[in-house]
Structure formats: C-alpha cells, structure tokens
Amino acid sequence: MDKTILGQVALSYCPVIDRQRNVMATRLTVSPLQLGRRMAVDELLEAVGQVWPADGQRVALSVRSETLLSDLLTVQPTTNVMIEVPKFMACDPLHRDAILTLAANGNMLLLSGRPDQPLPRELLGAFKYAIVDMADERRLDAVPAPAGIQRSIGFFQDGIRSMAEMESAFQRNAVAVVGWPIDDVIKVKPGRSAATSRPDLQAIIELINQVDAEAPMGQLEATLKRDPTLAYKLMRYINSPVFGLSVEISSFSHAVMLLGYQRLKRWLALLLVTAGSDANQRPVMFAAVRRGLLMEALAPPGSDSTVCSEMFICGVFSLLDRMLQQPFAELLKTIPVPDQVYKALVESSGPYEYAIHLVRCLEGGTAHDIMDAADRALLEMRTINRALLKALAGAIELT
Numbered sequence: 439m440d441k442t443i444l445g446q447v448a449l450s451y452c453p454v455i456d457r458q459r460n461v462m463a464t465r466l467t468v469s470p471l472q473l474g475r476r477m478a479v480d481e482l483l484e485a486v487g488q489v490w491p492a493d494g495q496r497v498a499l500s501v502r503s504e505t506l507l508s509d510l511l512t513v514q515p516t517t518n519v520m521i522e523v524p525k526f527m528a529c530d531p532l533h534r535d536a537i538l539t540l541a542a543n544g545n546m547l548l549l550s551g552r553p554d555q556p557l558p559r560e561l562l563g564a565f566k567y568a569i570v571d572m573a574d575e576r577r578l579d580a581v582p583a584p585a586g587i588q589r590s591i592g593f594f595q596d597g598i599r600s601m602a603e604m605e606s607a608f609q610r611n612a613v614a615v616v617g618w619p620i621d622d623v624i625k626v627k628p629g630r631s632a633a634t635s636r637p638d639l640q641a642i643i644e645l646i647n648q649v650d651a652e653a654p655m656g657q658l659e660a661t662l663k664r665d666p667t668l669a670y671k672l673m674r675y676i677n678s679p680v681f682g683l684s685v686e687i688s689s690f691s692h693a694v695m696l697l698g699y700q701r702l703k704r705w706l707a708l709l710l711v712t713a714g715s716d717a718n719q720r721p722v723m724f725a726a727v728r729r730g731l732l733m734e735a736l737a738p739p740g741s742d743s744t745v746c747s748e749m750f751i752c753g754v755f756s757l758l759d760r761m762l763q764q765p766f767a768e769l770l771k772t773i774p775v776p777d778q779v780y781k782a783l784v785e786s787s788g789p790y791e792y793a794i795h796l797v798r799c800l801e802g803g804t805a806h807d808i809m810d811a812a813d814r815a816l817l818e819m820r821t822i823n824r825a826l827l828k829a830l831a832g833a834i835e836l837t
Contacts, residue, residue, distance in 0.1 A: 441481040444827075445820035446471055447503075448809060451830065452802040453724050454498060454594065455604070456614045459717035461724050463496035463520060464830065465616055469805035470503040471819060479509040483519075489831040492516035498548060498616075502805075511536040517544040522569060525551035528561070537564050548594065565591060567613055572597035575610075601718055618801055619721050620760050636762055641665045642710045643773060649706060650774040652699045655691055662690055668709065675705050680731070680832040704730075704747045707754045708836075710773075711761065722757050724833075729797050730754035731832045735825035736793045736817070752779045752790045753797060800826055 447468050454463040468482065482501075490497040498520040501507040510521060511533055521540065527533050528549055541547055541564035549557075549565040552574065556562075570593045595607035598617030607615045641664045648658050662669045669690055676687045676697075687693045693702060711726040733753030737746045755775060759766050766783045781788030796811040800822070803811075812822055 440820075440824070441478075441485050443477050443481040444485065444823040445818065446475060446477050447823070448805040448819055449823045449826050450800050450802050450808060451728075451826070452617055453721055454614050454616050455619070455721055457608055457612075459720050461720065462614060463498050464490075465498040465500055465802075467500040467802065468502060468506070469808075470506070471805065471809070473503075474505075477503065477506050479506060479513060482506070482510070483513070483515055485827060486519065487516065489827050489834070490518060492518060494518060495834060496520060496546075498522060500550070508533070511540060514540075514543055515545060520546040520548055522548045522550045523565070525549065525553045528557060528565070529553055529555065534561060537561065540564075549591070562590065567591055568593040569596050569616065570594070572603065572607075618725060619718075620725060620757060622760070624759055624763050624765060636714065638714050639710060639762075641668060642706065642713055646703070646706045646710065646773060649699050649702050655694060658694070659690060671712070672705055672709055675708055675836065678836055680835045701743070701747065704750050704754075707751045711754050711758065714761075719761060722760055725801065726754050726757045726761075727836060728829055728833045729756050729794075732797050732800070732825060732829035733790070733793050735828050736796065736815075736822070748776045748779055749790055749793060751775060752782050752794060755779065756783060756794055756797075796822070
C-alpha cells in the first residue's frame with residue numbers, strides 16, 4: 439500500500455451511523471497537503487479498494503480537492519463507494535453528465551451542503567441523500583428555508599459529537615449521522631466501580647485482573663464459564679488473521695500455554711471494549727477497536743512485542759471512561775494496565791501520548807490538526823496514512 443498519493447494527502451475517518459445505531463459505512467476524508475497539486479485518482483481508488491473491496495463494506499469518500507474530485511466523478515468506482523459532491527460542484531453544468539452517469543451505474547451520491555438554488559429535477563434524483571452539517575441545520579433555529587428551497591431527499595446529519603446530538607438528529611428524521619457521538623460529559627456516580635457500573639462486564643474485568651496476577655488456570659476457566667460467550671469471542675479474536683498467529687488456538691488453556699499471560703492482555707482488552715449489548719455504545723466500540731489497531735500500527739520501527747501490545751491496549755482502552763462513565767484515575771484502580779498506558783490515559787504524558795493525540799486527530803480532524811500532530815510525532819504523512827488504512831482494514835476483519 440505504498441502509493442504516491444499517500445504522501446500527498448491527509449486522511450481521516452469517522453463512522454456513518456444509521457437509526458438502529460449500526461455503523462452503515464465509514465467516511466474517509468481526503469485532504470490535499472498542497473493546494474493545486476494534481477493527484478492520481480486511480481491510486482486513490484486502488485488504496486481504498488484494498489480496505490473496502492467491491493464485495494465489502496461501504497465507504498463514503500469526502501474528497502477536499504476539487505481537481506481530484508472532478509477526476510473521481512469521471513471514473514467508475516465500485517458500487518460500494520459512495521461519493522460526496524459539494525453543492526457548488528453539483529450546481530455546475532460542467533459536472534452534470536458525470537454525476538448522472540455515476541448515479542446510473544449504481545454509485546450512491548451524497549449532496550454535501552444546501553444549494554442556494556433548487557437543483558434541476560433530473561439532477562436532484564441522482565443524489566440519494568443530502569449531508570447537512572449541524573452548524574448549518576436550519577431547523578435547529580427554526581429559520582425558514584429560502585423561497586423555492588425545500589428538503590426533498592433524506593439527509594445525513596454531519597458534525598455529531600455527542601449522544602444527545604445524535605438523538606436530536608434522529609428526532610429530526612435524519613436517516614443517519616456522521617461523526618463521533620462520544621464526547622458526552624462523564625456522569626460519575628459515587629461508590630460505583632467499573633464492575634458495578636456495568637455488571638455485564640464483571641466477568642471480563644475479573645479475568646483481566648486474574649491474568650495480570652497470573653492466577654492458576656482452574657481459576658481462570660471458572661471465570662470464563664460464568665459467561666459461555668466470552669471464550670468463543672476470545673478464541674475468534676485470537677485466531678483472527680489480523681494478529682497473524684501461525685498456529686490456531688483451540689482453547690483458553692492452549693492460549694495461555696502458547697502465548698503466556700502477558701500476551702493475552704491485548705485480547706482481553708479487546709474483549710472488554712466490544713462486550714455489552716447497548717446499541718448506543720456501538721460507535722464507541724467502533725472507535726476503540728480502530729484506535730487500538732492504529733496505535734499498534736504507529737509503533738516505532740523495530741519496536742518489540744511489549745511496546746506494540748501496550749500501544750494496542752492504550753488505544754483500545756482510551757474510550758473506556760466513556761463506556762463505563764468513570765474517569766480514568768478511578769477506573770484504572772480496578773483494571774490493571776501497564777505503567778506507560780496509565781501515564782498516557784491518566785496523566786497525558788509518557789511515550790505513547792504523542793500517538794494517542796495523533797489517533798484522535800485522525801478521527802475527522804482537519805488537515806492542519808493532523809499535520810501538526812504528525813510533526814509532533816516526527817512521522818511522515820505517508821507513514822500515517824498507511825497505518826490508518828492498515829488499521830481500518832484490520833478492524834473490518836475482526837467484525
């Protein structure tokens with residue numbers, strides 16, 4: 439995945455979440471590092487296709503280069519590729535035929551922004567949905583639309599940052615929301631531990647503590663038996679191609695014997711953040727898995743397995759405070775983590791802090807923010823973009 443274009447753009451991503459709180463697609467934002475530079479659209483589609491093949495999940499491309507987007511409109515991406523078209527390009531007669539051809543070929547087109555004038559009927563029919571930013575949502579302030587303008591297609595609400603904003607968008611009949619509904623204020627309830635705040639996670643938290651203490655195998659297996667689905671999910675994660683084990687693990691005792699207690703911690707961390715049945719937690723789970731894989735992919739060249747595992751755990755656990763509604767300083771009293779992970783999550787310090795900051799910027803941040811974080815991390819954009827695409831592909835394999 440070493441395309442020239444990966445050194446010419448800043449990539450970022452966020453989920454597209456439907457009304458059932460499932461992630462229906464991933465939005466990949468492509469921002470040029472240098473305005474006016476010509477970039478190869480075939481390289482972009484090849485890189486995208488390695489993560490989202492034709493028979494795979496959907497991806498929505500938000501290309502912030504007019505020349506690159508113009509080229510994209512004239513080729514034929516696979517039909518699982520959705521394309522965002524800004525209003526100024528949708529209203530330009532120069533792009534009319536390309537837009538109609540793409541729609542006829544089965545690509546979902548998304549109208550980004552609210553046109554100042556009504557689109558011609560045949561052109562409006564080419565767009566499945568509109569994307570409306572929270573900041574531009576007229577109905578938030580009950581301001582009437584200009585004369586002759588009315589919403590005639592379904593819409594995605596963009597810029598969502600909290601559960602409350604997500605719920606509000608769905609109440610306004612949004613088809614989906616775009617963004618990260620994970621910034622709600624943590625509501626701390628005195629006297630509650632991680633296990634009591636989420637009883638469904640108690641067995642996993644106990645297992646993490648037992649593995650950290652290297653408890654006898656019989657004790658670990660007794661904990662697993664309290665929730666029969668845990669062993670199944672754990673084996674599925676351990677044997678995933680993402681982690682590249684050369685031997686298939688057949689049982690928990692086999693995993694301990696072959697991998698050892700310390701190496702098991704990464705999979706238990708993954709198990710913890712993907713457990714539970716609360717539909718509103720699905721976006722948080724989506725983010726946590728990708729943060730873990732991305733942190734690991736950003737590990738310095740030549741890093742040993744301990745560093746890679748710790749960076750993975752750091753990313754996976756970086757949203758645990760949101761999931762369990764407890765600040766990290768309290769939460770990590772009952773869930774053991776390596777010292778450097780503790781420093782990154784509780785003190786915003788240590789050797790992993792630069793990476794967790796970068797990972798947050800890649801979740802839909804501006805190109806300027808991403809480039810600043812890259813400079814701080816002493817990483818080239820090509821390296822970061824490769825790591826991001828690798829992590830997004832790995833996360834899909836885990837689902």
